[in-house]
Amino acid sequence: MTGVELSYNSYMNMLDEQQFQIRGMDCANCAATLEKGVAQLAGVGQCHVNFATEMMRVGGTVAPESVVARVRELGYDVAATDTPRDAAATPTPRFLAFLWQQRDTRLALLGAILILPGLLFNELLPFLGWEHPLLNVTSIAAMMVAGYPIAMSAWRALRINREININVLMTIASLGAVAIGAYTEGGLVMVLFAIGEALEGYTAQRARNAIRALMAVAPQEAVRRHVCVDCAEHLGQDGYTGGPCPFCPPSEQRVSVAALAVGDEIIVKPGERIPMDGVIISGASSVNQAPITGESMPVTKRLGDEVYAGAINLEGALILRVTHLAADNTISRVIQMVEEAQEKRAPAQRLVDRFARVYTPAVVALAVLVAAIPPLVWGQPFLNPDATTHGWLYRALALLVVACPCALVISTPVSLISAISNAARHGVLVKGGAFLEALAGVRVMAFDKTGTLTAGKPMVVMVRAVECRHSGNENCEPCDDLLALASAVEQRSEHPMAYALVQASAARGVQHRYAADDVTALVGRGVWGQVNGQRVTVGSHGYFDEELPHPQIDCLAAEEAAGNGQTPLLVSMGEDYLGYITVADTVRDSSRAAIQELKQAGIHHLIMLTGDNEATARQVGAEVGVTEVRAELLPAGKLQAIEALRQQYGPVAMVGDGINDAPALARADVGIAMGAAGTAQAMETADVALLSDDLSRLPFAVRLSRAAMRTIRVNVAISLGLKLAFMLLVLQGAGTMWMAVLADVGASLLVTLNGMRLLRRPTTLGDGH
Secondary structure: OOHHHHHHHHHHHHHOOEEEEEEOOOOHHHHHHHHHHHHOOOOEEEEEEEOOOOEEEEEEOOOHHHHHHHHHHOOOEEOOOOOOOOHHHOOOOOHHHHHOOOHHHHHHHHHHHHHHHHHHHHHHOHHHOOOOHHHHHHHHHHHHHHHHHHHHHHHHHHHHHOOOOHHHHHHHHHHHHHHOOOHHHHHHHHHHHHHHHHHHHHHHHHHHHHHHHHHHHOOOEEEEEEOOEOOOOOOOHHHOOOOEOOOOOOEEEEEEHHHOOOOOEEEEOOOOEOOOOEEEEEOOEEEEOHHHHOOOOOEEEOOOOEEOOOOEEOOOOEEEEEOOOHHHOHHHHHHHHHHHHOOOOOHHHHHHHHHHHHHHHHHHHHHHHHHHHHHHHHOOOOOOOOOOOOOHHHHHHHHHHHOOOHHHHHHHHHHHHHHHHHHHHOOEEEOOHHHHHHHHOOOEEEEEHHHHHEEEEEEEEEEEEOOOOOOOOOOOHHHHHHHHHHHHHHOOOOOHHHHHHHHHHHHHOOOOOOOOEEEEEEOOOEEEEEEOOEEEEEEEHHHHHHHOOOOHHHHHHHHHHHHOOOEEEEEEEOOEEEEEEEEEEEEOHHHHHHHHHHHHOOOOEEEEEOOOOHHHHHHHHHHHOOOEEEOOOOHHHHHHHHHHHHHHHOOEEEEEOOOOOHHHHHHOOEEEEEHHHOHHHHHHHOOEEEOOOOOOOHHHHHHHHHHHHHHHHHHHHHHHHHHHHHHHHHHOOOOOHHHHHHHHHHHHHHHHHHHHHHHOOOOOOOOOO
16 A cells, blocks of 8 residues: 555545544453454544543544444443533442442442352351352352453453453453362452452542543533614614614523623623633623632733633623633633543553553463473472362462453553643643653753743833932832823834833823824834824834933933843933833743742753843843843744753753744653643643643643652552562462452552542652652
């Protein structure tokens, strides 16, 4: 097949992708079984099952009915297409109630009751000498009841997938135990394994609900505000000719968020959660955005500001204009990306998965050798004639049980699921386990300046009128008047510095003191306008040096401000020089704290990459505490800097605004985008997105990634260590089958609970070693 044909087929598979919500998966092995079984169907180009979200994606031309039939043939089920997406986000019931929900787990519960007599008198209290054939009958019944779903799954794996999986191992071991007369042990193997599978399903559901709990953040209903337009009843009345009716009051209606369209107006009262992404068209309030961005402090929102679905409106009533549909709002995109992140497996997970695929068949071969070689070569007993010594067949069967790779297979994905879900709840969107693992290995970080370390919005730093007599930056009437004149001519400009002047005059309450006419921009030099019949000019220092005389002391002050990374704007009225205003892009308060925390976390190389001039860059760098500054870099220069840093220090992360720094973000080992460029753009751009407008979440993301990798290493060590220890016991004849399966169940539960600890925010920095 040619490369063109491959590309065409891949394209068609992508176009024909179908999604199915799977029910009944207890562990990551279930996902592997489904992938292999569905992939064998005619017309299937690719199949991927996400164990974390229970979502199966199938590409190709296969009929959906065939896919559903194969899923059910493999022993699982498909949720109805009209099932709400968040239907499974209900609280996980207690374990016994969970066992009673499904047929297979009810059979495991019944098997546990049936095995109790044999466990008590044959295994735990054999010294009582109480023997009865009924004990063997109940043990065999327990094996048949609890083991029926397991044996059927084993048969399907052999018949459909042509593979030896965990269920095959357990079925062989249990039947073998009965064949050699170890009835209670055969029943115990099946009962303990069935309950262990149920435990894995129970903990997996809890982990899934950690993701789906995000869906509960945004309300499902909203109060829509309807304004009467082109009112037929009042047309012609008092000159009304159409448009919004001045006589009909707006009506309010509570509707589902799914019924809202872009442009609709909704009302959010104090204390309510905001139901949709929108722009404020009336009102002002403080908004708690912690559920979305992880910001700890409320943010003041005014007319024209954006707000996000799921945030909490605190004290003021707001009227919003909807900007996104319910399926496309911020919280929906976060949930979708968190779910998709589970599909991007970390290298550690891929390594464990590959090992498990080879491991299981190898164990079967080893068990055959253990059963055959000692009796054939050294004349050791094959069966178990002596009650105190296990024969080699028994040891081989016990080896099959102890070698079950459940704990190993689940050790990595449960940790990654928990860490990625925790990150999303705290305003950090990690696009996959691979990026979480890469972030844990980063030892150098590069930062863009504007919009990342700084706010990206110039602010007025100093106002100094000629007539001012203050020695510092205190407000005075001449300075207020100077600012009012400057903002009057800058009122209509879209330049960021003009916005800074207007904002500062509004903060001082002088924004309406003057009005300007005939405003003209002096491109690259300033602006002028008529105020009370006189020309007011706001211009650069260079322009004033050429055109308007000004005191030497102010000239020196302007040069000093420029040297400190500020922009001086000089103001005149007519021929009279009035004073100067300095404007600068201010450093975020969170930047200093974040840089310090990263240093404490062991990242000692923190480099600022900026296209700004050297003086400004060094001023900002010293203020935030980075270890190195590289200034006057074009995008290509930032790209080269990333390559040089990687060669010098190792894995590098680049933190930028998600738009201008796209090449550098893509080239870095981990690209981290800021929410400052707009949450939607930031989420789409890089490997990791900080949904808040500052760096306060970055040290948390580093700590979480390192905690996740430490947890994975511990889980793998627990899984392999326990198995190795019990293998040695079994080979020496000291271990029993039911002890082996109990150890496996215990290891699976232990690594699952250890991984789920990552759902809680880490409180210690750790060094990642």
